[in-house]
Amino acid sequence: MNKNSSRILAFTFSACIALCSCSETKKNSHDSEKQSLKENNSATQSLTELSENSYKLVKYKTIDKAAYLYDITRAKDGFYYASGDDTSHTNADSAASAPYIYKISSDFSDFQKIELELPEAAKQADEINNFIVYNANGDIAVFYTFIDNGDMEEPEEYDENFDYEAFYENQTASYGICFYNNDGTIRKFIDLGSMESENSEDDSLIYHLAIAMPDSDTVVTFYSHNKIDIFKSDANHETITVPDEFLQYCDPQLLTGSDGKSYLSIVSAGKDPSSTQNKILEIDTDTNELKDPFYTENSANYIPTGPYHYITGCGDYLFIGSNEDEVMGIKADGTSETILKWVDADTTEMRIIPADNDEFYCLSYNNYGNEPSLELYKLVHRQAGELDNVQIITMASFGSNPLNSYISKFNREQDKYRIQSVDYSTELTPEDMEDKSPQSIAERNKNDFNKLEIDITAGKCPDILMLSRSDTALLGKKGALLDLYTLMDNDSEVNRDTVAPNILKALESREGKLYSITPSFTVNTFAAKKKFVDHENWTLQEMIDLYDRMDTASKRYSTMDKSEVFCMMLYADSDLVDIERSECHFDTPEFIEKLKFCNRFVDEMEFADKSGDDAYQRYWEEYSRRFTDDQDIISNVMLCGDRDLGYEQIEFGEDITLVGFPTSNGKGGKLEPSYEFSIGAGSSVKEGAWEFIKMILSDASDENIDAGKGNISDGYPVLMKDLDNKIDSMSKVKAYDENGNLIESTTYTIQGIPINTPTKEELADLKRYILSCDTLKYSMDDDAYAICIEEAEEYFHGGKSAEEAAKMMQNRISLIVSEKS
Template identity: 30%
Template sequence: MKKHSLKNKARKTACVLTAGMMLFSVGALTACGNKTDSNNTALVDTQEAQKALSYKVTEIPIQGLENFYGQITVKNGLYYLVQNDYEIIDDMYYSSYSVRVFDETGAEKLTIPVFKQTDTETYGGINGDLYVDDSGNISCMVYESSYNETTGEYKEIYNLVTYDSAGNETKRQELGQIYTQEDMENEMYFNGYIVDAQGNLYLNLNKVIRVCDSTGNKLFDTPASESENSWMSNLILTNTGTPAVLVYDYTNDISTQTLKEIDINAKGYGKEHVLTAANGTLYSGSGDYLCYMSSETGISGIRADNTQTENVVNLLTIGIDNSNISSFVICDDGSFITVGNNYTHSGSTTTVSKILPVESSEVAQKEIITLGCFYLDWNIRSEIAEFNKTSDKYTIFATSFSETNDTSDWEAALTKFNNELLAGNVPDLILLNSGMPVNSYASKGLFADLYELMDKDAELTRDKFTPNVLSAFETNGKLYEITPAYSVQTLAAKTSLVGTEQSITLDKALGLVADMGEGATLFGYDIAAPEFLSTAISFSDFVDYENGTCNFDSPEFKAVLEYAKTLPKEIDYETMYNENPNYWVDKESACRNNKALFYSMYFSDFTSYTQTRDGNFGEDITLTGFPTSNPESTGAAMFAQTEMAISSKSEHKDGAWEFIKYVINGAVTEEPYYIWDNSTNEQKDTGRTRYNSKYYSLPVLKDQLDKIAQQALVADTYIDENGNEVEQENIYYIGGEEIKVGRPTQADIDMLKEYFANVDKVSRQDMSIDEIVNEEFGLFYDGQKTVDETVSVIQSRASIYMSEQY
């Protein structure tokens, strides 16, 4: 039974960065130098950053790999890949699969057609990886599925097919006896396979691993998990060649990942390895590493002797964007092969790279800037890789705490690393987020004032930014952090109900709800009391982080507590849905049908305004913000994307600032504007430019915001069968009803830009404040304290906390 409680949610989503995660940097080139913790564990490895640069990257010019599929296989200097192509016949897509073989120059040596779809009722392809032996024989799992619309019969057939080195089929072994229709009916679905050195097959059937001998005879199934919150990931071979499967389990808000070896003699599981930092895709092991794993910065290895995670190659450092890596393999010569896919509005490209260790003397010497974070998001990874690839002066060496540390107990991890950062272990560059006590860090002198760097810069000056952004991030006139983009969260209501004033009190809002009739609610969604309280604190002015004060004993906060007491402590969505199968349909149309006053809006662009106005409300709306007694407040808040700060102790502030500039200047991209041409069934270049927000949010620079705003006025189009460019209809579905949504007008754009310009509050979530409020509120909720007693205790406890931290 699924339940929702914001207190747990907040602990999962709030990310705290500390320098404890900065495990790798160069002693002479770091902000904090060589240090060890109380357990004599090095917080800074003086050799690791330079070692990360000691690789040569060669791109292998393989052509026509836009539809590469699965894992690359490398054997005897040849590269084996699966190609999945599509063709359109009579407006229907037909797929085909083939095995393609290339040498190290990118020259194609062999193409083997494996499957070609010939009708719309039969599908198929290659499932899983390719296996190649020393003689060049290629094995792959080929499946065909069919559905008879008349009889409703569904069939799925798997064959293990082998081809010789010339591409001739030499063996086709049907697996119908070991993977049956009954398995599928029991929700045991084929999810990949591996083959061991003896030729035994190990099939991942989602719930169990089915083991068969080389002739296809079933030997046994591994025991199925008894936990509903347990599932299997990929199969691998360990460094000893032993088959193993990664099993995830999520119980009591704690996630565990266990690599379970499969013992063919015992007919079950053998050794089990608990992996404390297994957050990526696992690959088969070799040498000292039980297995390898994709990580936020590159590839990590999990040691066989102690299951500790070590960074093997930092791809970002050598200019490879690992967020797009779809395949990885380690070759016998010690080199790494990666396959990366880059997707744009105009299509995709695939790059195969060979990474070979070289002597450090062969590497160009550049100034190293250390960057630390708790979690490295996708967009900033690409920025680091491209910066490192193009800069001839600086290299960003990024590390992430979650790569090599146990985060199963999230709160304990946050506490530990928060303490590390407060202790002064800070890298040159730090990535922050709304869940961190940023103002507390700043008040303790951990961060440099970015205005000092900005004011020396002739290119990125203060006047380039939208003023509200700088104002929102300032602390006592200093700028300790900045972001390339942000979103705005606010509340909207029908203008016919609330008027045109962009501010509303809680008392007035509740009065309007009472007048709306029986069953009407404040919000167009169900909200638990802890979530409401956390939202109220984030959007209101109960906490003044800049001055280190709070005002929880105000009449306004009393009203918040009184309303929160009318809400449930937690929400059981599963039960609510079972009791009302139309639950979600009713909720999404609640505001439109006058069953709710407020709808939560999350502005990351300019087009969501008309979708909400025309779809969720069906009439004009007012952006009221969260209820507040301050008539000057918008009641809205910014949510920053990838907040960046520089250590006050860094010796490389200029280099760190160059990277921040690079990220901010690249927040909006310009690409050729491609549209679909139905007359030719292919993309067509219109000759126009499309502006895209890289962070899917509002950019902080004025000229970039203007470009995104103007792009919102441009309708999406396509070419019809007659060669005419036609505007696409903007369709929104509310309550099961199809609604046509208009595009923003220039007046809408102007109104939104003015509204955004008045939002100067950054949403912050301090878990310690939330815990104080929730603990005391629980006593009030249960009737053990009055509201006056509750706010008095909250004010006292929160004031002490603020004085200690700020």
């Protein structure tokens, strides 16, 4: 299942750099704009507003045989400065080994290569590393590492008889900084010596360096874990120690503001362990201190690298930050505002730099073949009225839409429709960020869904919806969703004959209507050794009997805790809540027995003791052998394609049976859709909405198209021709031969153990099993789930009996189901 879709698949369970005009005047702060959006979630941007206030991506030019450009900086004179491919050099006495930069014309038509004169120390060194820096004023400097190999010489090709360890231990290094004139000649050289006292703890050579140049006579570096070094052209050297609280998650990022000053972007802990804060602080190179943060961005989730990647700003912005959804600008007063939504520009996140006339270049490299090229695009303002004849298709989302790349693709490849997301999520308060209990998440998701229901009641149902199974069933029952069979029965490409029949059966309502469809799916099941269970699909009693019989399996109750086992049982029982019939079934003898079985497991798993290496290693060795040694019984398996059962072959060491989750109806394998797409019953653009869904279904078969953008290709594609191709392709894997050539192979290795790809007969049997699974996993919504967890935990801790817990679940969830119906 798409790991990023839990917020979008509303209410299942709790558990480059684009710029637009730097002079564009969106005066609300970033936070205020978000809040305004949340207060009017159902409002969509009109096409007139979109034409007047957004950019679109257009192809500009292709530059053949282009070097890969790093750190492109726009200078005040309109030129660009950039580093090229080579950053490390040997045999430094040759002119070709000198570092260089490019000076590029404003229209990228002229590239001037500026070679930087080598200092004498570089000419005498056996090797050099250089770190080039330049700024918007055209000032240039290089931090050099001069490496002396002593009396040893490294062979040109690998020599197994050469003592490489002694060679590297014998190396010594010294350092220096060159300040350059703009023609590449040396203006000033500063000899830094060995820097042993200031270097990192192990005194290793400096091979990685963050570097900035706030003015013509100052270089700021960050190469040690907690030290900022400030070097002046008069040889003055100062050090600032970075507080430990700024180093918890990742190394700080050294930034240059549009004011020319140096800054530090850090990530620190939020108000709870699962959230973070991004802060930006000025590095005062006059007083040699870090100032207090002038900007703070709170993240509701744990983002160890920060929510944005920053570059130097322009116009009113000190910095421009981007992520996969948007580009934002940070001002000197600490306020921020959205500059651009990628999806509005019909593209995904790209590497970009400012251009003339309030436009922006976007860079993309084509690395295929022997002659890589640079594809140059532009973000240009839309013309007023250019979208006047386009029809809007609204698409409901709950937070960031994980399918923005596909929305951009659809909007870009045709001009009849345009998809716009309508965000129904509520802006999280600091208190919300702290409280991540299942009950609180369920309440927030319920509130968000209520906003959608209000719009539906008011006749403003979005054209496309992505919802959980329970919410889809509820809205289908209420008549808010279109029966997709009405479209499929007149479609030659996507219809009842071309879609996997098990998915259609699983998603159909009791009346035989199809209110949603998915592009791909996985199969969740239990596996056990064939010698213990020789048939697919078992009952709860069979499972309990096996556990009772296997009393020598010492780890059978300790590799999962009570709550984990209960959650798996809960997720897999699609009959517990029946939204269509307004029923729930928690007080059955079978469910009570499931509760009692879960209570056999440990309260909390014991993990390896890290205080001793031997004990730690022994723990994991025993854990990895738990199935082969018959110390554990069942494994939770997800079938999703590629090397489906290879890991289980290693894990069990012998033939297995896919026994499934214990059920009374012989439906133990559970389907998990990647997304469920629905169309509003009253949509006036249902044909356009269907074309978008068809595009998604088609692209789900191509992992190269998906490339992780929405993860719709995770699992098995829903179209039968693509499903057949996916299963057939599992007979071979891509591998490299001894010469480094990519070939197809029928064997691969896992943990050093050779595994054969499935035979034709084994693949046919796998396909049979997949298509035999026609019931869904995850059929319960968040509030029912939260109640189940709460009542089960009380039972597990001795607060009530299993019967009492089941009765409370039945009573409480019956009320919720009744209210929703």
